[in-house]
Structures are given as C-alpha cells and as structure tokens.
Amino acid sequence: MSTTVIVLIVIGLIFIFVSFALSEKLSEEKEESAGVVKIPKELTQEQKEKIDTLIRDYMDQQVDGKLADIETRLAEIVNQKTLALGDYAVSVNEEIDRNHKEVVFLYDMLSDKQKEIMTTVNMIDEYKKEIALMVQEQAAQNIVRDSQNVQTPVAEPETQEPVQPEEQPETDADLDDAIRDLEETPLPEEAREELENVDNKDMILEMHKAGLSILEIAKHLGLGVGEVKLVVDLYQGEAK
Numbered sequence: 001m002s003t004t005v006i007v008l009i010v011i012g013l014i015f016i017f018v019s020f021a022l023s024e025k026l027s028e029e030k031e032e033s034a035g036v037v038k039i040p041k042e043l044t045q046e047q048k049e050k051i052d053t054l055i056r057d058y059m060d061q062q063v064d065g066k067l068a069d070i071e072t073r074l075a076e077i078v079n080q081k082t083l084a085l086g087d088y089a090v091s092v093n094e095e096i097d098r099n100h101k102e103v104v105f106l107y108d109m110l111s112d113k114q115k116e117i118m119t120t121v122n123m124i125d126e127y128k129k130e131i132a133l134m135v136q137e138q139a140a141q142n143i144v145r146d147s148q149n150v151q152t153p154v155a156e157p158e159t160q161e162p163v164q165p166e167e168q169p170e171t172d173a174d175l176d177d178a179i180r181d182l183e184e185t186p187l188p189e190e191a192r193e194e195l196e197n198v199d200n201k202d203m204i205l206e207m208h209k210a211g212l213s214i215l216e217i218a219k220h221l222g223l224g225v226g227e228v229k230l231v232v233d234l235y236q237g238e239a240k
Helices: 003-034 045-148 172-184 189-195 200-209 214-221 225-239
Strands: none
Touching: 045 200, 045 225, 200 214, 200 225, 214 225
C-alpha cells in the first residue's frame, strides 16, 4: 500500500468525524432554538422536587383561576336573581297598594251611602211628626168648627137635673156626690142626640175639671175617646 492511499484514508476518516461532530452541534442548536428541553434519563432528587413544585404551582394557578371564574359567574347569577326578586317585590307592593286603595274607596262609598240613608230616615221621621201634628191640628180645627156651627141651645132633659158647668161643689162631699151621680146616671137617648150639636169643648173641659175620666166623659157625651183626649190635651191649659 502506497503512502498516498494511506494519507487519503486518514483524510477521509478525519472528514467523517468532523461531519459527525458538526451534525450533532447543528441538531442541538435546532432543538435549543425550538424550545425543546432535553431531559436527562435520570433526574436528581432536587430536580424532581423542583418539577413537583412547578406542577403544584401550575395546578394552584389553574384552580384559582377557575374558582375566580366560578365566583364571578355566581355573583352575576345572584345579582340577576336579586334584581328579579326586587322587581317582583315592587309589583307585589303595587298590587297591595292598589287593593288597599280599592278597599278604602269602597269603605268611603259605603259610609256615604250610610249617611244618605240615615239622612233619609231622619227626614221620614220628621215628615211623620209633621203629618201627625197636622192631623192633630186638623182634628182640633174640626172640633172647633163643629162647636162654632151650633145653632140650637142645649135642651135640658126632663128626667134629670141640668148640669151647671159654671157652678162647682162648695165642699169635697158635694163634689163626690156630683161625680157619683154622673157616673151612676147615664144620659137619656134624647139628651145624647141634643148634646151632639152643642159646644162639646166646654162640656168636656168642665166634666174633666169636675174629676171625670176621659172614658167616662166619652161615655156620657157619646164621643170617641180619642176625640175627648185630644180636646183635653189641647184646651186643658185654657180651661185652667
């Protein structure tokens, strides 16, 4: 083997080793530029603890972020529900206020109707009193008119002594005897008919003054009890 061949072989081997070294260096530069971390096959305890710390920190960050997102979402939901509840409460308060106003209006209307009814009842009572007073006045006027239309004097009955209204018993015994005679002795039929045309007012007042009751006066004069009572009530003060 010649010297030239040996030199060429050595040069070829040198080129092979140089190209291999250059290729490894270029591959390392590419991995570093791409951000690839080259992990050794066996890690030390310190490296393992560092990796665990990094993993825990990353997980804590992720959990905190998710919790923050959840809290934000829950706060939004609570705010929405609170606003909805507030709107519902406002609508309920408005409904209650409207119902209260309707009840107050109905109560006021019923109070006004009650006042109107009471006023009407009072007016009816006043009208009743006025009508009763008018009836009494008309009855009194009829009695007075009938007494003023008398044309014939009272005829003295033959069967009994005439009654003298102007004269009064001088003693209590005479008054009692006169009352007893009037009570026990009824007037004859003819005297009753004649007494219907006389001034009954004076006769009623005198008989009442003598102590006769309204029923007895009505019985003797043939008049109604109500008519006698009306005359006594109207003219009793005048007779005194």
